[in-house]
Amino acid sequence: MTVLASKMALVTGASRGIGEGVARALDAAGARVILTGRAVADLERVAADLGNDPLVLPADLAPGGAGTRLAEAVLSATGGVDVLVNNAGMAIGGASEDLKEADLDLIVSVNFRSLLMLAVGLAPAMMERGGGSIINMSSVASVRGPVGRVAYSATKGAIDAMTRALAADWGPKGIRVNAINPGLIVTEMTEESLSANPGRVEELAARTALRRLGEPDDVAAVVVFLASDAAGYLTGETIVVDGGMVRTIAPRSSPSAAKPAG
Numbered sequence: 001m002t003v004l005a006s007k008m009a010l011v012t013g014a015s016r017g018i019g020e021g022v023a024r025a026l027d028a029a030g031a032r033v034i035l036t037g038r039a040v041a042d043l044e045r046v047a048a049d050l051g052n053d054p055l056v057l058p059a060d061l062a063p064g065g066a067g068t069r070l071a072e073a074v075l076s077a078t079g080g081v082d083v084l085v086n087n088a089g090m091a092i093g094g095a096s097e098d099l100k101e102a103d104l105d106l107i108v109s110v111n112f113r114s115l116l117m118l119a120v121g122l123a124p125a126m127m128e129r130g131g132g133s134i135i136n137m138s139s140v141a142s143v144r145g146p147v148g149r150v151a152y153s154a155t156k157g158a159i160d161a162m163t164r165a166l167a168a169d170w171g172p173k174g175i176r177v178n179a180i181n182p183g184l185i186v187t188e189m190t191e192e193s194l195s196a197n198p199g200r201v202e203e204l205a206a207r208t209a210l211r212r213l214g215e216p217d218d219v220a221a222v223v224v225f226l227a228s229d230a231a232g233y234l235t236g237e238t239i240v241v242d243g244g245m246v247r248t249i250a251p252r253s254s255p256s257a258a259k260p261a262g
């Protein structure tokens with residue numbers, strides 16, 4: 001499948017987890033991928049497997065100005081991209097009444113401010129290329145209220161709102177802007193809490209219509225679709241990719257009783 005042949009794609013948070021899966025899937029679809037994140041060895045590990053002359057541009061998205069600086073680095077290295085996957089993110093948890101302003105500043109910078117400024121910095125060149133596709137990684141935490149995740153879910157709500165506003169602003173210039181709201185995807189971000197609670201994986205799977213947790217490839221496939229011409233009339237959308245966890249009603253019974261028939 002080379003639906004993205006000759007396309008240039010930037011993936012933030014490409015060093016592991018969902019972003020790694022996205023980088024691999026975009027490369028397999030024919031795109032040349034620019035990988036960014038802080039963990040240089042991991043970025044190079046992923047890039048070593050890619051076939052379309054990948055580029056590694058390390059960046060920390062926490063400091064002020066980081067999104068703008070990364071956009072400038074991408075423009076000077078490549079001239080611009082057709083696809084931007086704004087995937088980098090971090091999570092913090094704990095009782096809302098214990099939230100520290102410094103932690104809020106950090107998560108807003110990484111999950112929202114830098115990603116918006118990166119899009120702002122790259123959009124003019126994208127327009128000059130005739131348009132493109134921006135895919136923002138949100139979360140089901142933006143559509144439901146998760147316990148102990150006020151700052152994280154607020155940044156994801158901001159991602160959803162920014163997606164719709166940028167779609168309105170840049171649609172006339174040929175840029176489509178969409179978001180994906182993953183459910184529980186097994187990555188480093190979720191592994192610690194899953195392994196600390198025996199039986200949690202089975203419990204969550206039982207509350208999911210498709211009876212399993214997600215894998216990075218489940219999200220990456222939707223990214224490739226949104227990046228491709230197949231999604232050419234789709235913009236301003238937030239697409240939940242969660243095996244049906246949010247949109248269906250979980251069974252009341254125990255996990256064992258919730259096993260799929262047959």
Ligand SMILES: NC(=O)c1ccc[n+]([C@@H]2O[C@H](COP(=O)([O-])OP(=O)(O)OC[C@H]3O[C@@H](n4cnc5c(N)ncnc54)[C@H](OP(=O)(O)O)[C@@H]3O)[C@@H](O)[C@H]2O)c1
Nearest residue numbers: 013015017018037038039060061088089139184185187189
């Ligand atoms: N896993 C889930 O269940 C789930 C569910 C809903 C939404 N999401 C969202 O999906 C995205 C990817 O999550 P994941 O599960 O793949 O998480 P992950 O395995 O923890 O990976 C996070 C990625 O973000 C990058 N990142 C974190 N802080 C950064 C910083 N300061 N500067 C630059 N890059 C930074 C990391 O790269 P470096 O460490 O190399 O910097 C890493 O590549 C996030 O936006 C997350 O909120 C995940």
